[in-house]
Amino acid sequence: MCITALVTGGVGLRSLGSDTFGGKKYVYLISAIAGYFALACQKIPKERAKFWILLFFLPGLTWVVGYLSSASGSLGFLQNLFPSDSIVDDGGDPTVFVDYIHRAGDMATAALALFCALMAYHGIKGILDLKKPWRLLLLGLTLAVSLFAGFRSMLVLLSLTFIVQFYFEGLFKTRYFLILLMGGILVCSVTLPVVHKLPLSVQRTLSFLPINVDPVARRDAESSTAWRVDMWKELMPLVPKYLIKGKGYGLNPDELFMAWESSSRGHVGSAEISLMAGDYHSGPLSLIIPFGIFGVIAFLWFLGASFMVLYRNYRHGDPVLRQINTFLLAYFTVRVFHFFFIFGSIHSDLFFFTGLIGLSVSLNQGAGQPIVELEATREVEI
Structure with missing residues (x-):
């Protein structure tokens, strides 16, 4: 470097x-x-490991302040300390701006921070403990909030992390897999029929799935993908030069x-x-x-x-x-x-x-x- x-x-x-x-x-x-x-x-004492895990991940929740300051005129002064990344979607083209999809990127970043803290602090086995349902509800809340960013990659990141950790914890051959499977079926049966009524940013996040979403959200996501692919095709011949x-x-x-x-x-x-x-x-x-x-x-x-x-x-x-x-x-x-x-x-x-x-x-x-x-x-x- x-x-x-x-x-x-x-x-x-x-x-x-x-x-x-x-x-x-x-x-x-x-x-x-x-x-x-x-x-x-630095050497972290193992008896304080969970405290330091929270201290490592949870500061990401401050992105919520940035989002609120950008959404509220009275809190605009907070932008000086917590700048916002929430944007109106550009459809993939940096020269074209539209005004119908608001993507709360700050909230998604905060949701990712809380997701990581939950997964590290409790583990999937602890989150799926039905005696403490608030853990699972809190995880579901983080996933729901992350959808409002409109980033398909965010949903993929959270989902893959959950699946890989589920595997590393050795839970595929336990009752937790059945709990997860039944819960997934229940959530899909309730949400899929009404996906087209959700905010466009949420539909954009889900647009890579074979489900019915608003054509505006799907077209916006597809144009973003096409722009990236076209750019990569133009850049690839330049790689040997560098x-x-x-x-x-x-x-x-x-x-x-x-x-x-x-x-x-x-x-x-x-x-x-x-x-x-x-x-x-x-x-x-x-x-x-x-x-x-x-x-x-x-x-x-x-x-x-x-x-x-x-x-x-x-x-x-x-x-x-x-x-x-x-x-x-x-x-x-x-x-x-x-x-x-x-x-x-x-x-x-x-x-x-x-x-x-x-x-x-x-x-x-x-x-x-x-x-x-x-x-x-x-x-x-x-």
């Missing part, structure tokens, strides 16, 4: 007087790496303005703007174009090492941390899949990966070891 910045004109922080943009993304990456070391160097020497994040504002003007006149495609701005809507492209093959190798090495640590902590970690380690492995796995195959951006997603592995190392004080290896180590020390 540092080498790429040096050979492509520097970091480029406009706020510090630079003539180029793009340095903020380097700051994101450096902060994510620093965050890992800040977590990993295979050895990455493009970096440096951005000349004058060139970006000219690209916008050319695009508005139909002289260049939207991929030209995306290439300059580094906004590829694709995890692999966001990695290989800015940093080349060497950046890809470094990132894959990091993922491999992280998987090894997370898996060892899941298999050989302290039984007290079993529930938390299970979630961290499941969520990390789904995040990697989401990054490569659904939607990702290395500068905005790296903190997910470094945060999860840093938290795992801090909780387990390293990587778990099999009993045989542990005893052998002790013998050597003696």
Whole structure:
């Protein structure tokens, strides 16, 4: 990353007087790496592990404040502290704006934070405990709120995380699978007949399923997908150009303005703007174009090492941390899949990966070891 910045004109922080943009993304990456070391160097006592899990995930609920401040004129001053990401959908085209689908992205981010806290704190087995139904109701609330963002990827992320953790907890051959199956059938039988009456943002989230949704929501989602696919087709031939020497994040504002003007006149495609701005809507492209093959190798090495640590902590970690380690492995796995195959951006997603592995190392004080290896180590020390 540092080498790429040096050979492509520097970091480029406009706020510090630079003539180029793009340095903020380097700051994101450096902060994510620093965050890992800040977590990993701390040892969390196992008796306080659940408290720190809540402290790690629940601050994401502050996104609710951002949403409320954007929706209420009297609370607008809170935008200075909690900026809002809730948007009116653009239909996939950055030059076209419509006014009929409001996507509450802030609420979905808050719902994701609460979802992660529930899954790590209680585990699926604890959430499905019918003696404590409020846990399941709270999980259902987080899933319902996440639908209002209009992001299909959010529903896929939450669903896959639940399924993978369900598998890692070994619940497919237990009564919990039957409870989940019957509950799913009940929810579908109640909601599917009235899906077309739900808000358009919710219908947009569900539009990838073979169900009846409003044509406006389906068309909006399909146009967004088509725009991304067309952009990727235009960008793929450019990958060999940046295979050895990455493009970096440096951005000349004058060139970006000219690209916008050319695009508005139909002289260049939207991929030209995306290439300059580094906004590829694709995890692999966001990695290989800015940093080349060497950046890809470094990132894959990091993922491999992280998987090894997370898996060892899941298999050989302290039984007290079993529930938390299970979630961290499941969520990390789904995040990697989401990054490569659904939607990702290395500068905005790296903190997910470094945060999860840093938290795992801090909780387990390293990587778990099999009993045989542990005893052998002790013998050597003696």
